[in-house]
Amino acid sequence: MNAVRLKNVSFRYDEEGPWILNKLNASIHHGEWIAVIGPNGSGKSTLSRLFNGLFSPTLGEVFIGEQSTKAEENLPDIRKHVGMVFQNPDHQFVAPTVRDDIAFGMENAGVEREEMVLRIEQAASQTGVERILEAEPHRLSGGQKQRVAIAGILALHPKIMVLDEVTSMLDPKGRKEVMATVENLHTNEGVTIVSVTHHLHEALLADRVWYMEEGNIAFDLESEKLFSELKWLKDKNIPLPYGFELLEALRKRNQPTSSLETFIRETVKYEDRI
Numbered sequence: 001m002n003a004v005r006l007k008n009v010s011f012r013y014d015e016e017g018p019w020i021l022n023k024l025n026a027s028i029h030h031g032e033w034i035a036v037i038g039p040n041g042s043g044k045s046t047l048s049r050l051f052n053g054l055f056s057p058t059l060g061e062v063f064i065g066e067q068s069t070k071a072e073e074n075l076p077d078i079r080k081h082v083g084m085v086f087q088n089p090d091h092q093f094v095a096p097t098v099r100d101d102i103a104f105g106m107e108n109a110g111v112e113r114e115e116m117v118l119r120i121e122q123a124a125s126q127t128g129v130e131r132i133l134e135a136e137p138h139r140l141s142g143g144q145k146q147r148v149a150i151a152g153i154l155a156l157h158p159k160i161m162v163l164d165e166v167t168s169m170l171d172p173k174g175r176k177e178v179m180a181t182v183e184n185l186h187t188n189e190g191v192t193i194v195s196v197t198h199h200l201h202e203a204l205l206a207d208r209v210w211y212m213e214e215g216n217i218a219f220d221l222e223s224e225k226l227f228s229e230l231k232w233l234k235d236k237n238i239p240l241p242y243g244f245e246l247l248e249a250l251r252k253r254n255q256p257t258s259s260l261e262t263f264i265r266e267t268v269k270y271e272d273r274i
Helices: 044-048 072-081 098-109 113-127 142-154 172-189 223-228 230-235 242-252 258-267
Strands: 004-011 021-028 033-037 059-064 082-085 160-164 192-196 208-213 216-222
Touching (some): 021 044, 021 216, 033 044, 044 160, 059 072, 072 082, 082 142, 098 113, 113 172, 142 172, 160 172, 208 223, 216 223, 223 230, 230 242
Parallel strands (some): 033 192, 033 208, 160 192
Antiparallel strands (some): 004 021, 004 059, 208 216
């Protein structure tokens, strides 16, 4: 059984409006990480909001496990299992301290106090915020804020985490902190991840990449195969990290590239340049 399945999904905001998503069919396996890339207006963020029922498909269905998000009675359970973190973490903070903010969602979910304390400590450790539990969220750095937002969702024990451009407002240090946290959750905790991003080096962390264009998934491929699609990526005006440009230059000279591909995968994925 898939973690997520899109069945003929189309979406528009009103009956007379343009289609934002067009007949999408795709699936995500349990424990898999999907990176969603593409130009502005391609439908990436709209798609992300379908996974926990924030938006309902105009046509077709989204299944989380075996539950359709179109059935109102399924939504409470779906939202327990699908956590979302948005671009601006300040919009998600509701409490005076990091500890209280992580606890907030659990309080609403009726988690017992003793269990809540354990989950706070666990989520803080998993996201590296255990030393700032008594801090005020709004005084933190951008990277710290996003890690706190992730901790608040993680404490609810979601099976799926949806990240909508969570690094777009961060400096390189903050991006590195957040993506290291997400990679840990994927690799060591088995959380299914869907991450919307404009940064190609972040997409290298994922198992698969969806490129969206005009409301369609134009391609769906394993992230390591991005190295074979350099011309296509350039034709789509996707900014390439420096390592990719070097790789392309070597290929034009018929030089071996396998060692460089491995090096790029381990270095470029966190940084803008090597």
